[in-house]
Amino acid sequence: MGSVIKHLRHLAEAIAGNRPVLLRVSGVLITAVLISGSGAMGWAIERLALQEGIAPAWLGIPMLVIALASALAAGSLRHSILKVLKALPTDAGGDLSIARLQLSWIVGRDVTQLNEQEILRATAESAAENAVDGVFAPLFWMLIGAGLWHVSNAWPGPLALAWSFKASSTLDSMLGYRQGTLQWLGTAGARLDDLLTWLPCRLVMLTLPLISKPWRQLPALVMAAEQDGALDHSPNAGRSEAIYAHCAGVRMGGRNRYGNRWVDKPLLAIDQPPADPDALQRILALTSWLELVWIMIALALL
Template structure:
């Protein structure tokens, strides 16, 4: 897992490498077309189809990860070495620290240096990593959206899969080597997360088709999100402020419609000292998100870099703490 985290930080998600999430996305698209052809516009059939897609993808992804783990644990000689490399590469593919950081910095670098210049390049790059409409965002709104996705996706793309890797490692460390391990659980989570990002929208057929995947993603992210809330203050501010930071994040983040996104953004807002939240446009509808970190300055490139640095520190803390605990067992 340490090697996988290092590999992710070193190369991220290179375009030349076939990424498991890409294959998950293609599989979801194929299953969606078949389910919609079978169900028509009937909500009950769409819900049943959504459950079937969710079970097929998450269990199938976890099973493939489990088979790779078997090869790493039980085969001998050269095949085992190959299986171990596949295990490390698979674990790295479940982490998105480098790709998230690059995507965020690409938006910042595309912003013009002076007010009043063309923002189309920054809007386009931002549209690749957020779900909101970016076509008419101002410079300040682009910066806020970038800060919010850097904080929310730190949980979804890094700490949640890392958490499930740690659970799998814990199962192995307790002697349950036949149980699903780090890769199986991480890929199972990534499948649920991919389902939510592709189908988890409350419009058209997705109101019913995407419900199962969205609920599963919320469930699997619930505990990792709370652990980030509890540990991020340890790498950001004086430990004496820990109770207040956690309390503020919970009181503000719980007003978000998502059980996790608001809390993720809220703890980053208070730890990085930046104000987030506000009015966003998604397609043809507007959504008012709760204000987070009221009283702090609005998002700017320096605040966004602080968010990225906090993510780096917290990832290192989680890995070091886990390594220390493991060495004591």
């Protein structure tokens, strides 16, 4: 997906130049091509796995399972977070260059001047936001696709919908920046990603407190996360981080640098202590437990 986006971006910029209208139209076309292409590829693998006479079961079913697993980033997210933690120096004032390098792979902010506490905060925020984007949103669309199969297995199923979502998420991560030509070219992909993540994000807000705190605290936690997260310009990112901040007991938010631009993000769970390695482990554990709960609920309903 990333390779296709890269080539289509270069083509669009060569044709549209710096003309906003043409760049917006190009962004819509890129989004349509990538979403439809990814969904069609997923649907084709589903047909290969399920329709008799196309491929033997020993080939089609494992291919479908592997493809579905590729849409969930729980393992890679955990691995990336742990690589940052492992790279942190054991002594105060140690070399942070390796930790900054590892962090740069999972965040969009400038990491070159971050101290250890800022590295930990950035890692915690990335672990929370990417849990929704990389785990629960694609899992949600997989479950919707599985539900459609109950109507007819000729419809696009879990892989087609999951890969369509991953396409929108990849578009947002590569083109969704408010700078240069991307402020027009990336609009369509970013808006679509916001739309497709909206409901999964709210479901995480409702279910994460159930596995982290006494159930009677759910209304207060959800309201606190909504109050904090609503201050973020993103309809989903701030709320994703806020519910994790309140449930894991870790303060997030603050000033971030993106190139030459400084952005003040809202403070989340301000009464909680700042991020530390234990807080990051709690966030990862909550993600693993909630993923299991979602799958169990889905199996019970389906």
